[in-house]
Amino acid sequence: MTTASAASGASQEPVGPVDSSRVPRYAGPATFARLPRLDQVGTADVAVVGVPFDTGVSYRPGARFGGNAIREASRLLRPYNPAQDASPFALAQVADAGDIAANPFNINEAVETIEAAADDLLDTGARLMTLGGDHTIALPLLRSMAKKHGPVALLHFDAHLDTWDTYFGAEYTHGTPFRRAVEEGILDTSALSHVGTRGPLYGKKDLDDDEKMGFGIVTSADVMRRGVDEIADQLRQRIGDRPLYISIDIDVLDPAHAPGTGTPEAGGLTSRELLEILRGLSTCNLISADLVEVAPAYDHAEITSVAASHTAYELTTIMSRQIAAGRG
Ligand SMILES: N=C(N)NCCCC(=O)O
Numbered sequence: 001m002t003t004a005s006a007a008s009g010a011s012q013e014p015v016g017p018v019d020s021s022r023v024p025r026y027a028g029p030a031t032f033a034r035l036p037r038l039d040q041v042g043t044a045d046v047a048v049v050g051v052p053f054d055t056g057v058s059y060r061p062g063a064r065f066g067g068n069a070i071r072e073a074s075r076l077l078r079p080y081n082p083a084q085d086a087s088p089f090a091l092a093q094v095a096d097a098g099d100i101a102a103n104p105f106n107i108n109e110a111v112e113t114i115e116a117a118a119d120d121l122l123d124t125g126a127r128l129m130t131l132g133g134d135h136t137i138a139l140p141l142l143r144s145m146a147k148k149h150g151p152v153a154l155l156h157f158d159a160h161l162d163t164w165d166t167y168f169g170a171e172y173t174h175g176t177p178f179r180r181a182v183e184e185g186i187l188d189t190s191a192l193s194h195v196g197t198r199g200p201l202y203g204k205k206d207l208d209d210d211e212k213m214g215f216g217i218v219t220s221a222d223v224m225r226r227g228v229d230e231i232a233d234q235l236r237q238r239i240g241d242r243p244l245y246i247s248i249d250i251d252v253l254d255p256a257h258a259p260g261t262g263t264p265e266a267g268g269l270t271s272r273e274l275l276e277i278l279r280g281l282s283t284c285n286l287i288s289a290d291l292v293e294v295a296p297a298y299d300h301a302e303i304t305s306v307a308a309s310h311t312a313y314e315l316t317t318i319m320s321r322q323i324a325a326g327r328g
């Protein structure tokens with residue numbers, strides 16, 4: 001384990017979440033899962049970082065508030081994850097690194113800022129669990145990953161392909177990050193998959209282009225027909241031991257499970273299916289992940305942000321287990 005020493009230097013053990021049996025879980029400012037802030041522990045094995053940026057959206061705005069909504073909803077997470085038989089915050093130092101301050105009036109500058117901030121965090125040895133923000137942010141994050149790991153395998157959970165070319169002439173939008181990433185050679189094109197794809201497209205060419213880029217597609221109907229175990233097996237085989245980046249657009253979930261998002265599409269995954277597929281990937285070499293497109297203004301009773309907080313918890317658990325096992 002590459003446990004960070006606490007700022008006090010007193011302890012080699014990870015600093016965990018605030019104890020909810022002593023301090024009510026609704027008290028105090030929210031960090032992800034009530035974990036310490038990064039500045040309280042010095043360095044972390046897994047840094048949870050927010051990117052409040054949504055200038056790249058094509059429809060409803062508001063994902064800039066997603067990270068904080070997920071932090072609020074994550075107050076109810078508990079320290080032991082029975083589904084993976086692991087206590088993620090005891091196995092590794094997980095900390096909340098706060099937010100990357102990206103310019104909302106200049107997408108190009110924001111993309112540069114996000115890449116530089118991700119570089120800085122990766123340089124400390126941390127893996128990232130990034131909370132968006134709209135899907136534009138996946139591009140600078142992938143650039144940063146490729147600088148460290150070379151071209152990475154990508155699992156992209158989303159209703160949408162996000163391999164479109166431009167919107168209104170703009171190259172950097174939430175519908176285009178993965179086309180840019182393929183063009184830039186930062187993805188391992190032998191191990192790319194979309195999961196949960198569905199809904200109307202602009203034309204059949206969208207699918208042809210996407211296939212030429214190297215993506216495989218597991219539609220949401222495939223998940224329903226074939227079941228989560230078979231899908232997870234297939235994905236694991238495709239990924240093998242490659243460094244894996246997982247990007248999750250919360251709209252992969254059905255609007256019944258995630259109403260709080262900008263471009264909702266009917267017929268999506270249940271939160272149970274998403275969590276189970278992720279658990280089935282726990283042996284993959286997960287280098288970092290993002291979770292994007294939570295737009296709390298359209299949410300109800302925190303349905304979306306609760307689903308998002310549990311999703312980030314599973315991803316964090318996978319990374320913590322691998323760190324504890326000395327991987328990567
Ligand atoms: N990445 C998300 N959520 N949506 C992309 C939708 C792009 C479009 O409006 O066609």
Ligand SMILES: [Zn+2]
Binds near residue numbers: 158249251252
């Ligand atoms: Zn989407």
Ligand SMILES: [Zn+2]
Binds near residue numbers: 135
């Ligand atoms: Zn997306």
